[in-house]
Amino acid sequence: MTEPTAVPAAGSVALITGGTGGFGRALAARLRDADVRVVLADLDSERARATATDLGAGFAVLDVTDHAANQRVVADVEAEFGRLDAVYLNAGIAGSGKVDALDVEEYLRVVAIDLHGVVYGADAARPALRRAGGGSIVVTASLAGLTPMPTDPAYSVAKAGAVAYVRSAAPVLAAEGITITTVCPGFADTAIIDPLRDAFTGAQFPVLTADEVAQAMVAAWTSGEPGAAYIVQAGVGVVRYQFKGVPSAKTSSGERALVPDALNPFPG
Numbered sequence: 001m002t003e004p005t006a007v008p009a010a011g012s013v014a015l016i017t018g019g020t021g022g023f024g025r026a027l028a029a030r031l032r033d034a035d036v037r038v039v040l041a042d043l044d045s046e047r048a049r050a051t052a053t054d055l056g057a058g059f060a061v062l063d064v065t066d067h068a069a070n071q072r073v074v075a076d077v078e079a080e081f082g083r084l085d086a087v088y089l090n091a092g093i094a095g096s097g098k099v100d101a102l103d104v105e106e107y108l109r110v111v112a113i114d115l116h117g118v119v120y121g122a123d124a125a126r127p128a129l130r131r132a133g134g135g136s137i138v139v140t141a142s143l144a145g146l147t148p149m150p151t152d153p154a155y156s157v158a159k160a161g162a163v164a165y166v167r168s169a170a171p172v173l174a175a176e177g178i179t180i181t182t183v184c185p186g187f188a189d190t191a192i193i194d195p196l197r198d199a200f201t202g203a204q205f206p207v208l209t210a211d212e213v214a215q216a217m218v219a220a221w222t223s224g225e226p227g228a229a230y231i232v233q234a235g236v237g238v239v240r241y242q243f244k245g246v247p248s249a250k251t252s253s254g255e256r257a258l259v260p261d262a263l264n265p266f267p268g
Helices: 022-033 046-054 067-081 104-131 153-174 191-202 210-223
Strands: 013-017 037-042 058-061 086-089 135-140 178-185 229-233 237-240
Touching (some): 013 104, 022 037, 037 046, 046 058, 058 067, 104 135, 178 210, 210 229, 210 237
Parallel strands (some): 013 086
Antiparallel strands (some): 229 237
8 A cells, every 4th residue: 555546435524533733634634635524633722623624624622531532522423424434543642752761650641642542432433433334443553553662662552552452453343344454654744753853854864744644544544454554654655564473383293383363363
């Protein structure tokens, strides 16, 4: 999946959590141009509401760490538009990145948003997507979910957990006509890299634009495969990540023991 192979159907309805941040804004603009009806969900502020208005999108107040609030937002979207076709679980924060910091409070805050927010969002969306005849859940993870980020264990744990959750939940959701995937961007030009922006510039390290990531997010909706993780890297594009297998158990005769298919939906 290097380019979107299709566009969402005009009139489809999409909900984006963390919708007024960098990726959310870029994604909303792309979906708007495809005649998708978009609702941006985020913490309440005048800036957030103004962003939604500027993009021609609806706005919903949402703290993704509140399970019941996720359910209410999905119910409100479905009540207003009559359906829900895609959910982008995009809300996220990073840790402080301090070399000497192993802050438990920070860990709990990051995991609550970046991991539990994904689980709550997927659970809330599932019934509405089923009622629409199927749909898509796209989770914004990170390269840190595939290779841990030095000095940011909370972010690394949360993003790795999100990738694992998607891979594990994918077969159940696929049976209901729902495709769940992750998009794993490298460093991108959003507020999350502000503390390191000068270092990137000084090293002439290329960063992604938010729109490059948004393009991959649209493609994940239209042509993503269940449980897949799509890496997005500056100068590379979009590449499906190939998960490595683990050493297999062996039978008493020394032959490779095969895990039952039901327990191994994504071999390799």
